[in-house]
Amino acid sequence: MCDPSQDGNWESDSTIDYSKINNRLESFYNSSWSKKVSPLQLAEAGFIFTGVSDRVRCFSCQKTVENWSQEDDPVDRHIQVSPSCTFLRCTHYNRFKSNPHMPLSNGGLHDGTEGYIDYQLRTRAIVDEAPYPRNRNMKSEEARLETFSSWPRSAPVRPRDLAQAGLFYLGKEDKVECFSCGGKLSGWEPGDTPWNEHEKHFSHCFYILGHDVGNVPLERDRLDTFARVQHPIDHELLAKAGFYSKGVGDGVICFRCGGGLKDWDPEDNPWEEHAKYYPGCSFLLSEKGQEFVNTIQLQEPKYSQQVRHIISPRLKNQFLKLLQFPSFC
Incomplete structure (x- = not known):
């Protein structure tokens, strides 16, 4: 089984789990990163920002890459400097499969057919073609939570924890089902953790x-992140638009697309700002529709959006000189 966090230990802050993509994204948004390569693409390739020039480091193999240009593919550059990186081989297997000259790690990638199939499902080298999620009516955590109105009071696990783990109540005994993979769990015992049990029994679940x-x-989970933050925009409006607070200044991040925004003005509309900078966000599109996004995109030049909202004011002039078109979306 692939474990991309095993290659090495991140030097600077052992308290942050950089195996999680959102934490890797944070390293770019809480810093002076202003290069032409998308933070999201870099984070997906396993990189975090070191804070030095444009140097990034893989959280797994700890190899560094710098001197980025707009045409660079983060995964390709990662492969060039670290072809044996465990994270790359777990998450970008097809890149190696398509290049017969890439060396395999010692002993190969897999031990046994079952492990190999599990690996391929995890990395989508092969895909279970059944529709996902299996139960679209339960893709909202709020909808899942509402199913627990008759949940046994004596049960050792909380409805909120179950709903967060993708599970909804089937209304009988303590049986629950995952909205994504359709896996069913029951017989809960003291000490059980919904996330762990879900992963243990249904490790292929895409959720x-x-x-x-x-x-x-x-939505209220996102709202809670603003509890100790002074923000010029109504917190409920930000949470409704998919944002949660970074805890630094007025910066926020979308839970779905990972897009970050800051330097808000009191008159800004969170949904409109979301559509200006991250028009491809699936949450935005599902809530507001393509027509809304198209209308917002036609309202003002992308240059002014990019400069005003993602880069701090003191870097505006420098940004305009360096970049010929926006690159963060």
Whole structure:
């Protein structure tokens, strides 16, 4: 089984789990990163920003890459400097498969047919063609939580934890089902953790693996992140638009697309700003529709959007000189 976090230990902050893509994204948004390569693409390739020039480091193999240009593919450059990186081989297997000259790690990638199939499902080298999510009516965490109205009070696990783990109540005994993979669990015992049990019994579940299967987290969870933040925009409006607070200034991040925004003005509309900078966000499109996004995109030049909202004011002039067109979306 692939474990991309095993190659090495991140030097600077052992308290942050950089195996999670959102934490890798944070390293770019909380810094001076202003290069032409998308933070999302870099994070997907396993990189975090070191804070030095445009140097990034893989959280797994710890190899560094710098001197980026707009045409660079982060995965390709990662492969060039570290072809044996465990993270790459777990998440970008097809890149190696298509290049017969790439060396395999010692002993090969897999031990046994079952492990190989599991690996391929995890990395989508092969795909279960059944529709996902299996139960679209339960892709909202709020909808899942509402199914627990008759949940046994004596049960050792909380409805909220079950709903967060993608599970909804079937109304009988303590049996629950995953909205994504359709896996069913019951017989809960003290000490059980919904996430762990879900992963243990249904390790192929795309929701557990972190793929975008349309999950909509509770809006109030996003709202809670603004509890200690002074923000010029109404917190409820930001949460409704998919944003949660970074805890730094007025910066926010979308839970779905990972897009970050800052330097808000009191008159800004969160949905409109979301559509200006991250028009491809699946949550935005599902909530507001393509017509809304198209209308917003036609309202003002992308240059002014990019400069005003993602880069700090003191870097505006420098940004305009360096970039010929926007690159963060």
